[in-house]
Amino acid sequence: MTTTTVERAGTLAIDQRSVGDACRWPRRAAENGRSAPVRRAGNAHVHDWPSANERTQHLMEMLAVAGARRDDLVFVGASAAAVWGLPIVGAWPPAVEALAGARSVTRTGWLAGALARRAVTWHHRSVPDEDLELVGPWMVTSLDRTLSDLARRAPFVTAVAALDHGLKPAVRSTDGDVFCGADREELLDRVRRDEGARGRAKALAAISFADALSGSPGESLSRVQIHRLGFAAPLLQSRVEHDDGDADYPDFEWEGTYGEFDGFAKYSRDECGGGDGPADIVWQERRREDRLRMHGKAVARWTWEDAWNPPRLRSILMTAGVRPVRPAAFSPDAFGEWVVNA
Incomplete structure (x- = not known):
């Protein structure tokens, strides 16, 4: 079996022979008593989606970053989405996304500085404790917060795909634990209450457009x-x-x-x-x-x-006989870039 190595800052290397095992590592940590109680969704049906290589690579990078830091690192954005099992349609952001604040580690030393420059996008914003959740060994933003962040920051196509999945009755995290899905009205209320108008209109449009019946x-x-x-x-x-x-x-x-x-x-x-x-x-x-x-x-x-x-x-x-009912319109963010530090 081919060995894959992730290197960051020239010194940090993790041998990921089993990082197809990246999805199983959180379960091992949970079995060792490191995870918080999970919200189960009973026998609700969970819709699978085909994992992409980029998602596995992103989890590998998260493991590499986490291996060089303390346990209070908080992952946000697409990195949180990877833990929650949300699909990312289109390009993943170029770096691991983590929270820079009271909950995250003070960056000291050459290695930490190099990691910050080359491997991590730091988000400088306040996230209340109720918007944080321990999923396996990963501290991430809650499902609702992760979805609302993606709705604000990600290209519209990407946001809708994540929302379609996250609004289902149940979602399955990276390690297979099942959680209750998000509620559309609660997401809309959250976005309306959030401070700052940046991305609000796009987020409201994406949440309104999303449909849990979408199968993939x-x-x-x-x-x-x-x-x-x-x-x-x-x-x-x-x-x-x-x-x-x-x-x-x-x-x-x-x-x-x-x-x-x-x-x-x-x-x-x-x-x-x-x-x-x-x-x-x-x-x-x-x-x-x-x-x-x-x-x-x-x-x-x-x-x-x-x-x-x-x-x-x-x-x-x-x-096949389908006819347009209005002129075509493509917004500038159809295949746009992620908004960094929004």
């Missing part, structure tokens, strides 16, 4: 692009019953068209459960599409590559 980060991206392209908002995960009593749940539905987002993960062997291989999954998807067409509607299918390409996605939808 790729579907979240697709919804944002569909909206920006001027198409009507589709129904999500509608129930389509067949004569034999079975039912399908297409990702999107318009008056004359079903829409299906195809993520590549479900065709990989690791994602194919129940003994089904990729060829079986493709065959099942084709049969599902045939069943949907029997209801007299066209079926539009697209991939990640299509969803990131607005003209291509527009062509796919229009070929």
